[in-house]
Amino acid sequence: MAPIHKRILVDEAQRPIAVQVDYDDWLEIERQLHITPETLAETDLSQFSGVIALSEDPLEYQRKMREEWQ
Secondary structure, eight states: OOOOOEEEEEOTTOOEEEEEEOHHHHHHHHHHTTOOTTTSOOOOGGGGTTOSOOSSOHHHHHHHHHHHHO
C-alpha cells in the first residue's frame, strides 16, 4: 500500500481530534476496502417516526431552556 498523506488536526491542548486525507488517497482507501456506494447501507429513519410522544412543542421547550441561560 502506498503511503497515505494525511494531516492531523489538534485542539487547543494539542490533542489529536481529526485526520484530513487527500481525496485521491481516500478514493484509493475505499477501493482497497471494497467500499462502493452499493455497500454503504442507507438508514431508513421512517421506522422511528412517531416513536416519541412529546408533552409540549419542541420549539417552545427550546425557548424556555434558552431563557434559563440568561
